[in-house]
Amino acid sequence: MTGDIIMAGFGGQGILMIGNLLALTAMEEGKHVTYFPAYGVEMRGGTANCTVVVSDEEIGSPVVGRPKGLLIMNGPSMERFLPMLAPGGDLIINSSLVEERQVTRNDIRLLSVPADDIARNRIGSRQMASMVALGAYVALSGIVKLSTVFDCLPKVISKKYEKFIPLNVNALKEGAALAGFHA
Amino acid sequence: MSAPPGKARFSKAVYARPRSLVDVKSHFCPGCHHGTIHKIVAECIDRYGLREKTIGVACVGCSVFLYDYIDVDVVESPHGRAPAVATGVKRAQPDKFVFTYQGDGDLAAIGTSEIIHAANRGENLSVIFVNNTTYGMTGGQMAPTTMLGQKTSTTPYGRDFRGDGYPIRMAELLAGLEGTAYSARVAVSTPAQIRKSKEAVRKAFEMQINGMGLSIVEFLSTCPTNWGMKPLDAQKRVLGEMSEYFPLGVFKERVQADFA
Amino acid sequence: MSALAAPPSKRLLKGNEAICLGAVAAGCRHYYGYPITPQNDIPEYMAAHLPALGGTFLQAESEVATINMMLGTSASGKRVMTSSSGPGISLMQEGLSYMAGSELPAVIVNISRSGPGLGGIAPSQGDYFQAVKGGGHGGYRLIVLAPHSVQEMYALTMLAFDLADKYRTPAMILGDAIVGQMKEPFVASPYDPASTVEKPWALTGCAGRERLNVKSLHLKDNEIEVHNWRLHEKYERIRKDETRAEPYMLDGATIAIVAFGTAARVGKTAIQWARKEGIAAGMLRPITLFPFPRREVFELARKVDVLLVIEMNTGQMVEDVRQSTPLHDRIAFLGKPCAMPTPEEILERIRLLAGRKV
Numbered sequence: 131m132t133g134d135i136i137m138a139g140f141g142g143q144g145i146l147m148i149g150n151l152l153a154l155t156a157m158e159e160g161k162h163v164t165y166f167p168a169y170g171v172e173m174r175g176g177t178a179n180c181t182v183v184v185s186d187e188e189i190g191s192p193v194v195g196r197p198k199g200l201l202i203m204n205g206p207s208m209e210r211f212l213p214m215l216a217p218g219g220d221l222i223i224n225s226s227l228v229e230e231r232q233v234t235r236n237d238i239r240l241l242s243v244p245a246d247d248i249a250r251n252r253i254g255s256r257q258m259a260s261m262v263a264l265g266a267y268v269a270l271s272g273i274v275k276l277s278t279v280f281d282c283l284p285k286v287i288s289k290k291y292e293k294f295i296p297l298n299v300n301a302l303k304e305g306a307a308l309a310g311f312h313a
Numbered sequence: 314m315s316a317p318p319g320k321a322r323f324s325k326a327v328y329a330r331p332r333s334l335v336d337v338k339s340h341f342c343p344g345c346h347h348g349t350i351h352k353i354v355a356e357c358i359d360r361y362g363l364r365e366k367t368i369g370v371a372c373v374g375c376s377v378f379l380y381d382y383i384d385v386d387v388v389e390s391p392h393g394r395a396p397a398v399a400t401g402v403k404r405a406q407p408d409k410f411v412f413t414y415q416g417d418g419d420l421a422a423i424g425t426s427e428i429i430h431a432a433n434r435g436e437n438l439s440v441i442f443v444n445n446t447t448y449g450m451t452g453g454q455m456a457p458t459t460m461l462g463q464k465t466s467t468t469p470y471g472r473d474f475r476g477d478g479y480p481i482r483m484a485e486l487l488a489g490l491e492g493t494a495y496s497a498r499v500a501v502s503t504p505a506q507i508r509k510s511k512e513a514v515r516k517a518f519e520m521q522i523n524g525m526g527l528s529i530v531e532f533l534s535t536c537p538t539n540w541g542m543k544p545l546d547a548q549k550r551v552l553g554e555m556s557e558y559f560p561l562g563v564f565k566e567r568v569q570a571d572f573a
Numbered sequence: 574m575s576a577l578a579a580p581p582s583k584r585l586l587k588g589n590e591a592i593c594l595g596a597v598a599a600g601c602r603h604y605y606g607y608p609i610t611p612q613n614d615i616p617e618y619m620a621a622h623l624p625a626l627g628g629t630f631l632q633a634e635s636e637v638a639t640i641n642m643m644l645g646t647s648a649s650g651k652r653v654m655t656s657s658s659g660p661g662i663s664l665m666q667e668g669l670s671y672m673a674g675s676e677l678p679a680v681i682v683n684i685s686r687s688g689p690g691l692g693g694i695a696p697s698q699g700d701y702f703q704a705v706k707g708g709g710h711g712g713y714r715l716i717v718l719a720p721h722s723v724q725e726m727y728a729l730t731m732l733a734f735d736l737a738d739k740y741r742t743p744a745m746i747l748g749d750a751i752v753g754q755m756k757e758p759f760v761a762s763p764y765d766p767a768s769t770v771e772k773p774w775a776l777t778g779c780a781g782r783e784r785l786n787v788k789s790l791h792l793k794d795n796e797i798e799v800h801n802w803r804l805h806e807k808y809e810r811i812r813k814d815e816t817r818a819e820p821y822m823l824d825g826a827t828i829a830i831v832a833f834g835t836a837a838r839v840g841k842t843a844i845q846w847a848r849k850e851g852i853a854a855g856m857l858r859p860i861t862l863f864p865f866p867r868r869e870v871f872e873l874a875r876k877v878d879v880l881l882v883i884e885m886n887t888g889q890m891v892e893d894v895r896q897s898t899p900l901h902d903r904i905a906f907l908g909k910p911c912a913m914p915t916p917e918e919i920l921e922r923i924r925l926l927a928g929r930k931v
């Protein structure tokens with residue numbers, strides 16, 4: 131399984147966290163993987179984005195011009211990254227904050243995930259929105275197994291916040307369910 | 314600790330070359346104070362038995378030839394950077410004795426950043442600062458310590474504060490920094506001054522030995538060649554107008570009690 | 574965690590952190606530096622970890638002070654490192670010249686950014702000339718290593734310390750923001766020095782020996798001329814014995830990319846794609862930029878139709894490629910100053926070059 135994705139949103143939405151988690155999961159499944167975060171002044175404006183490339187073979191470029199996946203958590207990121215998505219690629223949008231009419235392309239596969247609403251109303255924490263979105267992407271793309279993502283949670287969540295791991299699992303499952311996948 | 318000179322049993326030796334001073338003929342100009350200052354430094358190294366654990370840091374200018382005269386390990390630094398180089402030596406070898414030997418162009422112009430921050434960090438170093446109000450090696454250009462009205466090759470009409478600024482008083486400036494343990498200005502134009510300056514260097518070295526922070530001794534020095542003076546007239550200039558503008562004295566002396 | 578396939582020693586690690594692990598594994602306990610994007614992970618790691626190892630982390634007042642603190646620690650016989658980016662590396666050129674002249678080893682990491690001037694923080698390979706042609710005054714060389722992966726950031730940092738000590742000269746890791754900031758699976762291989770180097774020249778106080786000097790000033794007779802020839806001879810030995818390059822899919826290649834660091838990384842993807850289209854593309858990746866793999870480029874130029882030099886600048890290493898082969902009409906260039914080429918545009922160029930030959 132080979133795939134790549136750009137994830138983007140506001141700083142604080144957990145973009146780098148879920149990108150890192152996806153990369154770690156791919157590594158634990160024995161795949162080649164690269165994770166490249168935006169850095170420096172690019173982050174000072176309050177936006178965050180990262181690129182994850184997963185492959186069964188040695189990975190060349192850690193940065194992609196035409197990603198096969200795009201996960202958009204806020205409106206401004208849509209304008210910047212939508213033109214890059216490869217034709218036929220997967221677009222996951224956080225429809226709580228991004229309006230569907232912003233999706234100006236019809237040559238892609240769109241999955242609208244009201245991530246903030248689900249996180250707030252069904253998980254009980256709006257901070258779980260990015261996990262909902264990641265669950266949806268993992269289920270839609272099949273790039274890694276959802277169960278491996280669960281296994282990797284303790285590696286990215288510090289001991290101090292260990293008690294929130296079940297919340298994260300629930301959030302991932304809710305997202306995956308939206309993609310028609312039931313863990 | 315090496316034995317101080319003058320301990321012979323039947324006859325009383327009143328003078329001997331310090332062990333840490335290399336027995337070579339001086340290449341410095343007649344009337345130059347570098348030789349006197351080297352000897353004071355060497356005597357103080359001997360006094361505390363530091364010769365075999367000393368690393369000296371030479372700077373750029375006439376001061377660089379430190380390694381031809383003091384019988385210790387010496388590393389040469391780029392112009393003005395001696396306090397940074399000394400920081401690197403001392404951090405790597407905290408048990409060694411480290412001193413810099415710098416001229417006024419080196420310490421008070423190009424190297425102001427390095428000396429101020431080394432002092433401010435309280436680096437446990439000793440600094441010997443030789444102020445002769447000119448760039449000796451390059452041929453007598455204006456130094457940051459050149460006196461107002463003083464003619465140099467780059468102030469042919471005399472230093473004018475309106476374009477050239479004022480001579481800078483480094484001993485006072487560095488005394489104002491928390492990290493500085495000891496700051497004094499001395500001269501070596503009379504035997505009494507030489508005795509006092511040796512006392513200052515001893516104090517400076519003791520500060521390092523006791524881990525108190527950065528110590529600096531500023532020497533008012535001559536450059537008869539570039540001043541265009543006879544050696545004796547050069548001494549008079551130090552005792553006169555230089556000492557008036559650059560007062561001799563101790564500007565800071567840390568005691569154990571105020572060293573947190 | 575039994576469901577996880579990766580061995581426990583494998584971890585997802587950032588390139589800049591791999592440099593720190595390599596330095597610590599190689600016995601470096603002294604780090605001096607000054608903040609600058611995009612390499613701040615390195616001083617931050619060193620500040621957190623070196624004190625516990627009995628080492629020194631010091632945030633200097635400038636890069637000028639940094640390189641001179643390194644000079645002092647190196648003269649003391651200890652391994653020492655700094656990291657910075659273009660503007661800071663420029664400030665270090667004075668000290669690098671003195672260290673080269675005084676024959677002092679040290680490792681300088683340049684996680685380079687765009688220039689000239691303040692430029693920007695976009696990844697760039699615009700510091701190639703500065704790194705490999707001397708940079709400071711007086712005519713000297715740095716050993717320059719160009720990692721293209723997180724694993725290599727680690728391995729080449731250890732190698733840089735070994736080579737610096739072996740040849741008594743500063744060595745530079747020339748990276749960029751991509752290899753510095755990216756994370757990849759990483760396994761910490763044990764440090765295995767080719768040989769341990771004694772440092773009888775180190776200034777440790779003259780107990781039981783004559784006093785020593787470490788210096789670059791030579792005023793007597795023809796001392797400086799002799800010194801220059803000796804340095805030259807050393808650089809020639811480095812050229813002869815330390816040149817490293819990775820051949821990648823060169824079997825039967827008719828189009829060979831020559832690229833280093835991140836540009837090589839991207840080029841590998843383009844080569845994989847080109848091979849799937851039946852275009853025989855490959856790559857020669859210089860790992861040492863000084864010494865430059867001249868002989869390898871010379872041999873390669875005779876075998877292929879095209880050498881496609883790719884750089885994230887307007888053409889610097891391409892001059893060394895031209896110097897390595899008389900077959901200049903086989904050299905093509907793709908430059909992306911202060912930007913990463915995408916695999917797509919490299920593939921496009923490969924197709925064009927292949928098509929031209931049909």
